[in-house]
Amino acid sequence: MKRTHxxxxxxxxxxxxxxxLCGWVHSRRDLGGVIFIxxxxxxxxxxxxxxxxDLTSDVFAQASGLRGESxxxxxxxxxxxxxxxxxxxxxxxxxxxxxxxxxxxxLAEPLPFQIDEPEAAARVNEEMRLQYRYLxxxxxxxxxxxxxxxxxxTAARVYFDEQxxxxxxxxxxxxxxxxxxxxxxxxxxxxxxxxxxxxxSPQQFKQILMVAGVERYYQLARCFRDEDQxxxxxxxxxxxxxEMSFVERADIYAMVEGLxxxxxxxxxxxxIATPFPQISFAEAMDRFGIxxxxxxxxxxxxxxxxxxxxxxxxxxxxxxxxxGVVKALNAKGLADATQGQIETMTGIAKSFGxxxxxxxxxxxxxxxxxxxxxxxxxxxxxxxRLLAIEEGDLILFAAxxxxxxxxxxxxxxxxxxxxxxxxxxxxxxxxxxxxxWVIDFPLLSFDKENNRWYSSHxxxxxxxxxxxxxxxxxxxxxxxxxxxxxxxxxxxGGGSIRIHRPEIQKTVFEDILQIPSDVARARFGYLLExxxxxxxxxxxxxxxxxxxxxILCGTPSIRDVIAFPKxxxxxxxxxxxxxxxxxxxxxxxxxxxxxxPKE
RNA sequence: GGGGGUGUAGCUCAAUCGGUUAGAGCGCUGCCCUGUCACGGCAGAGGUUACGGGUUCGAGCCCCGCCACUCCCGCCA
Numbered sequence: 001m002k003r004t005h006x007x008x009x010x011x012x013x014x015x016x017x018x019x020x021l022c023g024w025v026h027s028r029r030d031l032g033g034v035i036f037i038x039x040x041x042x043x044x045x046x047x048x049x050x051x052x053x054d055l056t057s058d059v060f061a062q063a064s065g066l067r068g069e070s071x072x073x074x075x076x077x078x079x080x081x082x083x084x085x086x087x088x089x090x091x092x093x094x095x096x097x098x099x100x101x102x103x104x105x106x107l108a109e110p111l112p113f114q115i116d117e118p119e120a121a122a123r124v125n126e127e128m129r130l131q132y133r134y135l136x137x138x139x140x141x142x143x144x145x146x147x148x149x150x151x152x153x154t155a156a157r158v159y160f161d162e163q164x165x166x167x168x169x170x171x172x173x174x175x176x177x178x179x180x181x182x183x184x185x186x187x188x189x190x191x192x193x194x195x196x197x198x199x200x201s202p203q204q205f206k207q208i209l210m211v212a213g214v215e216r217y218y219q220l221a222r223c224f225r226d227e228d229q230x231x232x233x234x235x236x237x238x239x240x241x242x243e244m245s246f247v248e249r250a251d252i253y254a255m256v257e258g259l260x261x262x263x264x265x266x267x268x269x270x271x272i273a274t275p276f277p278q279i280s281f282a283e284a285m286d287r288f289g290i291x292x293x294x295x296x297x298x299x300x301x302x303x304x305x306x307x308x309x310x311x312x313x314x315x316x317x318x319x320x321x322x323x324g325v326v327k328a329l330n331a332k333g334l335a336d337a338t339q340g341q342i343e344t345m346t347g348i349a350k351s352f353g354x355x356x357x358x359x360x361x362x363x364x365x366x367x368x369x370x371x372x373x374x375x376x377x378x379x380x381x382x383x384x385r386l387l388a389i390e391e392g393d394l395i396l397f398a399a400x401x402x403x404x405x406x407x408x409x410x411x412x413x414x415x416x417x418x419x420x421x422x423x424x425x426x427x428x429x430x431x432x433x434x435x436x437w438v439i440d441f442p443l444l445s446f447d448k449e450n451n452r453w454y455s456s457h458x459x460x461x462x463x464x465x466x467x468x469x470x471x472x473x474x475x476x477x478x479x480x481x482x483x484x485x486x487x488x489x490x491x492x493g494g495g496s497i498r499i500h501r502p503e504i505q506k507t508v509f510e511d512i513l514q515i516p517s518d519v520a521r522a523r524f525g526y527l528l529e530x531x532x533x534x535x536x537x538x539x540x541x542x543x544x545x546x547x548x549x550x551i552l553c554g555t556p557s558i559r560d561v562i563a564f565p566k567x568x569x570x571x572x573x574x575x576x577x578x579x580x581x582x583x584x585x586x587x588x589x590x591x592x593x594x595x596x597p598k599e
Numbered sequence: 600g601g602g603g604g605u606g607u608a609g610c611u612c613a614a615u616c617g618g619u620u621a622g623a624g625c626g627c628u629g630c631c632c633u634g635u636c637a638c639g640g641c642a643g644a645g646g647u648u649a650c651g652g653g654u655u656c657g658a659g660c661c662c663c664g665c666c667a668c669u670c671c672c673g674c675c676a
Binding site: 027029030031032033034035036038047049051052053067068081082084085087089090093110111112113114116117120121123124125126127128130177178179180181182200201203225226227228229230231233351454455456457458459460461567568569571573 | 609674
């Protein structure tokens with residue numbers, strides 16, 4: 001037998017038994033006469049004792065020559081630790097294994113970085129951790145993340161099974177659909193010059209599955225997007241992909257709320273409140289300046305357009321005169337913002353095309369600002385009332401088009417919150433989760449540069465039924481049946497009720513998005529055709545599984561919840577991918593490089 | 600594509616204004632140690648300061664370039 005117990009199993013009731021433990025040498029304490037070796041496996045650790053009076057000299061010599069993280073098999077008798085030497089820090093601390101035999105299964109070289117001391121190990125450069133990922137994953141935090149990921153995935157599958165969903169796998173070798181994210185393409189050896197593409201999401205397949213009568217589909221689906229990366233974005237990632245037939249928006253909300261309630265219970269033993277509040281896109285922008293608001297703190301945006309319509313301060317009145325708005329937010333307690341912080345905020349405003357950023361510092365009982373001299377007493381009273389101004393506050397203004405003003409202040413709101421957090425003046429409880437649905441997004445947005453409409457979400461999103469007549473007359477006003485699920489300012493996922501009638505889908509492709517009909521047919525013909533043979537009304541959602549895990553694990557980076565993530569440049573430091581391929585492989589594919597081949 | 604940050608011993612970091620032989624903790628090697636659990640003690644080895652140029656009497660430090668990692672903007676239907 002290779003082993004009889006794991007390293008988190010032995011208790012006083014095992015005393016007297018012979019145990020065989022296998023695992024890694026977590027730490028070795030050589031006292032000269034006696035050697036203690038903590039053997040660790042994924043369940044925990046157990047102290048083994050090597051006492052020369054009970055051992056052959058070569059076993060003792062072997063034990064004294066072990067290095068940390070070597071893999072061993074220890075056979076011995078379980079016994080109670082002597083009085084006063086018990087270790088209450090570990091569950092097996094009441095007992096120890098008096099070793100009789102030691103088998104060194106793999107002697108480890110000195111490690112490139114230490115993993116036995118959690119605080120030191122957590123600070124190791126990520127480059128090093130990624131190169132030696134197998135060592136990094138031995139750390140308890142990372143092992144916990146892997147285990148939690150498994151637990152959450154399993155809980156999701158159980159939930160979907162209970163709800164009558166089928167998990168259906170969809171192809172990874174798909175075809176290019178140039179709308180949306182840049183794709184990874186895969187050359188087809190059988191017909192040189194043609195290519196597969198890896199899916200950005202299984203969107204079209206899951207809709208086809210609805211036409212196929214599956215009714216309730218889900219998949220923990222791997223997706224690929226060849227875009228630049230972030231802490232919360234990888235080239236390949238996993239989404240909980242769902243589609244349902246014969247549903248309206250409320251059915252999707254209830255299904256997702258039930259799922260998240262289950263997952264939060266399983267992962268964190270927390271009861272989250274459902275149903276989630278719903279907020280329209282317009283209200284989210286108006287109050288928080290962003291379509292994924294973090295509602296755990298206030299500092300909401302305030303509209304002052306009416307107050308400054310006739311102001312002698314031309315920057316404000318001018319903005320109103322040209323159809324814009326004046327908005328402000330109160331960054332509570334930030335009157336002591338440094339020059340650099342003010343410059344950062346001004347930079348945010350300028351990045352949206354504003355000329356500058358007006359602000360008021362409330363210090364020493366007075367409003368310090370170059371623009372206060374333009375304010376009437378009525379202006380000041382309105383500010384005081386609407387923004388609840390107190391000593392130590394910092395008031396920031398944006399006078400611009402509605403969307404721009406909202407976005408500027410939305411960014412500044414988050415920046416101000418970060419500053420307040422880093423100085424300990426704003427703290428958010430780690431077990432607080434503000435879920436909400438953002439709804440009523442505009443179906444379409446207008447691209448000024450290319451003078452055309454494009455889908456805010458994707459071209460399969462159904463319009464809100466009562467807005468359907470506006471599609472040809474006033475596209476800007478058409479709301480989509482699209483919804484985003486947001487928690488603590490993070491977009492967890494989004495979806496929509498889809499178009500299931502071929503003539504409406506055709507109108508969106510050809511008349512609204514201006515995709516020529518032959519192109520639309522080449523790209524989406526099979527979908528339009530499928531819709532002609534009995535397509536049920538349907539809708540769905542996709543939740544970012546990695547982001548969800550990052551939130552549950554309390555880490556800012558999804559790399560911490562992915563076993564083998566890629567770097568910001570898309571490389572794998574452990575396997576050194578991507579790499580050059582053999583010229584023979586290129587010849588087979590009829591591909592020729594225009595850059596010198598890399599070694 | 601653009602902007603910011605980082606890069607010094609195996610790891611984590613220090614090195615005053617540009618000035619002597621680049622230091623510390625951990626790890627590693629050797630010796631001592633029979634109840635430790637981050638064991639302890641003594642001794643020792645270990646450096647192309649990411650890389651390539653430049654300025655200077657003198658560069659880890661300043662300048663130019665470049666590489667890697669990272670955060671952000673663009674991008675992510």
